[in-house]
Structure formats: structure tokens, C-alpha cells
Amino acid sequence: MPLTLTRPDLQRQHNFIANAWHDATDGRLLPVSDPATDTVFAHVPDSAAADARAAVDAAHAAFPAWRALTGRERAQYLKRWHALILAYQDDLGRLISREQGKPLAEGRGEVLYAASYVEWFAEEAARSHGEVIPEPVRGRKMLMVKEPVGVVAAITPWNFPAAMIARKIAPALAAGCTVVAKPAEDTPLTSLALVRLAEEAGLPAGVLNMVTASRERAAEVVDVWLADSRVRKITFTGSTPVGKHLVRESAATLKRVSMELGGNAPFIVFEDADLDAAVAGLMAAKFRNGGQTCVCPNRVFVHDAVHYDFVARLSARVAALKVGPASAPDSQIGPMINARAVDKIAAHVADAVERGACVVTGGERLAALGANYFAPTILVGVDAGMRCTQEETFGPVVPVTRFEHEDEVVAAANDTPFGLAAYFYTRDMARAWRVADRLESGIVGINEGALAAEVAPFGGIKESGYGREGSRHGLDDYTQMKYLCQGGLG
Ligand code: NAP
Secondary structure (H helix, E strand, O other), rough: OOOOOOOHHHHHEEEEOOOOEEEEOOOOOOEEEEOOEEEEEEEEOOHHHHHHHHHHHHHHHHHHHHHHHHHHHEEEHHHHHHHHHHHHHHHHHHHHHHHHHOHHHHHHHHHHHHHHHHHHHHHHHHOOOOEEOOOOOOOOOEEEEEEEEOOOEOOHHHHHHHHHHHHHHHHHHHHHHEEEEEEOOHHHHHHHHHHHHHHHHHOOOOOEEEEOHHHHHHHHHHHHHHHHOOEEEEEEOOOOOOOOHHHHHHHHHOOOOEEOOOEEEEEEEOOOOOOHHHHHHHHHHHHHHHOEEEEEEEEEEEEHHHHHHHHHHHHHHHHHHOOOOOOOOOOOOOOOOOHHHHHHHHHHHHHHHHHOOOOEEEOHHHHHHHHHOOOOEEEEOOOOOOOOHHOOOOOOOEEEEEEOOHHHHHHHHHOOEEEOOOEEEOHHHHHHHHHHHOOOOEEEEEEOOOOOOOOEEEEEOOOEOOOOEEOOHHHHHHEEEEEEOOOOOO
């Protein structure tokens, strides 16, 4: 099935600044390739500092008029954008699958997921309530109102090119902020297509601006935004080292920051778990996007008493997964994003085996399919010293560790600097509340493997970051409080 678009003009190849499509000022280009074949199929601007500055100029100029609209007026733009995203779900899904590699059904699913945030924040735009504060002395009225923080810089990763951008742009626009955005080097086209649809939704000039850049020039673009005091907030999704760098650099102008960073999710199967449900939950959580998600289980702990049974049931499912290009209708696991990603996965598996782990299924590159494919893999006999438990593998690898006691496994699950998602399966209600309470994680799945939803607060603790996307709290990240006090009232 070719991943061609019914509306080829959705494949934009320019920066979007002040409602006009531009080349990079110095004309440099960034090639975009299909990870299934490593062939280049598009070019976008490889932007420089001047482009980043022009985007801020536009966003800053647009801010007063945009913030002056009512929430309901801003919602109308978001609703039109939402309708257009749904109308072009198939084209957007194809674009995601082509540049990112996930199977087509997942690409289409990501579009719906992205659209759900746009709809949610269109609804929330009118609900940015303040507070009336009971005055402690007579003769005063006190209240708190929320106002937009100003120009927001949004920087996103490649693994969900539609959802990550929608989760930031929709609340920012709803709150009354204007936006400058930079998508990841590997996946600029989906983000530009979403911007094209926002343009069609009639968004005023300068409210949303996007520049694309190569990995080599990402810092040049983002450094401009970090240094510019007109940019009042940085919202970032990506790796923890880059997030820490952005936090450090944004301190010079004391910007607000939201950081959705890396994870190292534990997945615990207790001896009383419904094993079929646990296997189904792990399959959903682990193999979505080929294991390239921040919330995917990276360490699987299985109780001694059910270890053999669980691994047998899991390996039957994993061995049956169909690996192939996104364009093949029966593919369940696509290529990894690039050669660096496959090298890291292979290195993690080799390290685990060298230190005593055993491969139950998979464990190797699938070179016959292409350079970026890796077989869905189960490792048993994994321990805490191995790279695959210390770092995000970001691939289709399930490392299984045995445990005996609840205290021991909770301590092991928490023994990481990260705290984004955690999962466990049990039928014991008392244990469910006890373990949920003790897990150091921003998101906890109890007998559930699919957690993300626009209605819920998504985000981490510890070195997985701060700030929340989605839910009614998602809007707060883009607003600041203003306290008003009127005196002389008798
Ligand atoms: P990344 O390397 O940190 O890149 C993320 C974004 O930052 C990209 O746009 C990247 O541009 C840009 N960037 C890289 N270096 C930069 C620098 N020095 N200055 C400014 N910008 C810079 O992360 P990734 O590999 O794309 O994504 C995978 C990571 O994201 C994983 O750790 C995953 O867990 C995390 N993630 C977290 C969440 C969450 O919600 N918590 C969701 C999804 C992913 P280039 O693409 O050009 O390098």
C-alpha cells in the first residue's frame, strides 16, 4: 500500500512564519527519509538563528490581539482545526507512517489521539477560571485571574509527531499564548501538515509559527528562543539530558518550563495477577510504536511463582508479531526511527547476554527487511546492572526479572532516577492501593496497559520532568496568576 497523500499539498516543505511559507534564510535544506527504506522523499528548511528570531517576532506581534480574544472565540479556531484534522485523518496517518515508520493503523490512531487534545482544549479554553478570595479586612475586594504567559516555544520529539505537537499547541493557543515550534529532525512533515490545517482553520498571522532544523542546527534555533526574553515559556518533550540543558539555559530569562522527559517504566506481574490480562497489557504498552514510547515498560518484574507460565504465554504472542514496513497492511511493528536507534537496541541486548541474560525469542536485527528493523525480543535472567534496565532501550525488547516479595519489587521499581509511568497487575485490592501509593511515578496503570488520554494529567516526577499535559490542569501550564486587590470600598 503506497503511503501517498490524497492531498499532496499537505506535505509542506517550508517554515511557517506570520502565515507565510518560507525557505531558511540561508537556503539550507534538511532531507527527510522513510525509515523503512532509508530513502529521502522530501526536504524541509534547515533553519538558522535568523529564522528562529523571525518566528519570535511574528509570535510577539500577534500576542496582544490573540490574548484579547475571549476563550470562546479562541475555541472556534481550535474547533475548526480539530474538524480539519479529522477530515484528513488518512493523509496525516500516512504522513506519520512514512516519516516515522509506525504501522498505518497506529499512524491513523495517533491522528485521533492528537485531535482529542485539540478538541479537549477547545472546550477548556472557556474554563480558565480564577478565584474570588474572601477579604480578610473590610473595604477590599480581592480576586485572582489567570492570564496567558505570552510567547511559548514548543520543542518536540520524533516518536509521536502529531500528538506531541498537538498536546502543546492546543493548550497554549486555548490559554491565549502564541507559539513558536520546532519539530524533531526525523519527523518535520506531520507537524508542518498540522500547521497547514491550522492555517486553513483561519488562525491569525503570527499566532502559530514553525521552523524546522537538522540535529546539527537544533541548538542554534532553540538557543535563540532560550535567550530571547520575549519567549516566556519553554515546553519540551524529549530526552532528559536535553531537557536539563534547556532548564539551565532558560534560567537566564527565568522562563516558565514544562518538561516531559525520558522514562524507565517498571511493569510488575504479581503472583495473583490475571496472567492473560497482564500479557495483553504488556503487549499493548510495550509494542506500541515498536517500543519507542516514553511510557513503554522498560523493566518487567514477574513473580517467581508465575514466571514460567507468564513468559510462555508472552513469548507465543511476541513471536507471532508481524514486522514490516508501515506500508504493508499486516505490519504490527515497523522499522525503528534510524540506524542509531537500532545500534542502541542491539547494544543493550548484547550487553544483557554478555552479563548472563538469555534470549527467549528475537534478539537480532532483521537485516533482510532493511537496516532499521529489529526483532521483537524477550530476555530473561535480567538484573539491575544491565544497560537495558538502567537506560531506555526505546525498542521492541522485553527484559524480564524475577522477584519474590512485594517490598523487594517496589524498591526495585523505584530504583531509578526516572518516574514517568509504572504498571502492575494484581487481583488483590489491598495490594493494588498499597503499591499504587508507593510507586514513584507520575502515571500508574493498575491492571491496565493503555494509559494516555486527553482527559487525564500526563507527566512525570523525578528526572522524568514536571508539568502536565492534558486534563483541566494542562491549561494551567500556559497561564500565570494575577492577584487583583481593590481597596477604598468603605
Ligand atoms: P531528544 O534528542 O531530546 O530530542 C527532542 C527534541 O529536542 C528534538 O526536537 C531535538 O531536535 C531537540 N534537541 C536535541 N538537542 C537539542 C539541543 N541541544 N538544544 C535544543 N533542542 C535540542 O529526544 P528524542 O530522541 O527526539 O525523543 C526520545 C526521548 O523523548 C525519549 O527519552 C523519550 O522518553 C522522550 N519522550 C518523552 C515523552 C513524555 O511525555 N515524557 C514523550 C515522548 C518522548 P533534533 O530532532 O533535531 O535532534
